[in-house]
Amino acid sequence: MQSLYPEIKPYARHALAVQEPHILYVDESGSADGLPVLFVHGGPGAGCDALSRRFFDPALYRIVTFDQRGCGRSTPHACLEHNDTWALVEDMEHIRQQLGIERWVLFGGSWGSTLSLAYAQRHPERVQALILRGIFLCRPEDFRWFYQEGASRLFPDYWQDYLAVLPPAERGDLMQAYYKRLTGSDEIAQMQAAKAWSCWEGRTASLRPNPQLVERFHERALSIARIECHYFVNQAFLEPDQLLRDMPRIAHLPGIIVHGRYDAVCPLDNAWALHQAWPGSELQIIRDAGHAASEPGIADALVRAADSLARRLLDLPLEDA
Known part of the structure; x- marks a missing residue:
């Protein structure tokens, strides 16, 4: 198994004002003249942490x-005002411009895969390649499933605890009932x-079972729940099947898809459908994993994907990996 890279500290931090009232936290680490990669976190509403930098x-x-x-x-924090998919896409483009990056690699998991695809389809000329994990196409059946x-x-x-905060009369549309609260x-x-x-x-x-993962969700409960529910009751601000429909716009880009065989949050059919619409992509099905990037098999595949892609794009010998 390929280990995650050791923890590193950012060499630069930025506070970027975008549409009011939002100010974005951005940091840079690694090599200032290296291959630019944007880590696109999940949720929406989760945020980045020290683990986010360790795949590269x-x-x-x-x-x-x-x-x-x-x-x-x-x-x-947890603000829903002016918070939608296309605002985030333009935030990503603003970050790219502010940092003086011509083109970059997108690395996104779960909701991060959704947002990475949306950005790439809107700005294909700014993307060199994509590494995507736990694909979430945000189709009606995907929201209904989970x-x-x-x-x-x-x-x-676990579902019994999810239902417990809602009266039986409101359980016909659980997302709307949660959104109201x-x-x-x-x-x-x-x-x-x-x-x-x-x-x-x-x-x-x-x-x-991963108690540490559950604890991380607890720590971010308000932003995760409010922002996710806000997005999902609005169908992620996407048209039906939009991400699959618009794959021809980025069919020329190299892509690596990593997905756990037993992903219960975003079932494997998400990744399969994306791979079918993206013939040039490489699909890696991790046989002993669910959804989380921290699971050993998924982490191993992501680190290997990032290593191999960097060496290909930088024209470095693979045997040095």
Whole structure:
């Protein structure tokens, strides 16, 4: 198994003002003259952390991470105002321009794969390649699977806790019922809903139980739950099947897709459908993994993908890897 790279500290940090009231946290690490890569985190609403930088060889990559609107160290926290997919796409483009990057690699997992595809399809000339994990196409069936019925049959014990904060009369449309509480004025009800929403995701994100992963979801409960629910009741601000429909725009770009065989959050058919629409992509199905990037098989595949892609794009010998 290929290990993650050791933790490193950023060499530069930026606070970028975008559309009011949002200010984005951005940092850079690795090699200032290396291959630019943008780490696009999941959620939406999760934010970046020290793990985000550890998939990349710091001698080869100029690593850019940022916290999307309303989450992590970006401000204001859990803010839904002017917060949608296309605002985030333009934030990414703003970051690229501000950092003086001509073209970059996109590295996104889960919602980060969604946003990476949306950005690449809007700005294909600015992308060199994509490494995507835990594909989330944001189709109606994908929302229904995880937030209404589907994954509930795999985890009925965890699902019971997800339902517990809602009265039976409101369970016909669970996302709308959660949205009412997450955007309401009752702060106690809001936090109860946020913790239940994020706990459901954290518990189901890995093949084997991972208390540390669940705790990370708890720590970010309000931003994850509010922002995810805001996006998902609005169908991620995408047209039906938009990401698959627009794949011809980026069919020429190299791509590596990594997806866990037993991903219960974003089932494997997401990755399969994307691969079918992107013949030049490489699909790696990790046989003993679920959804989380921290799972050993997925982390191994992502590090190897980043290493091989950098050497290909920088024209370095593969045998040195």
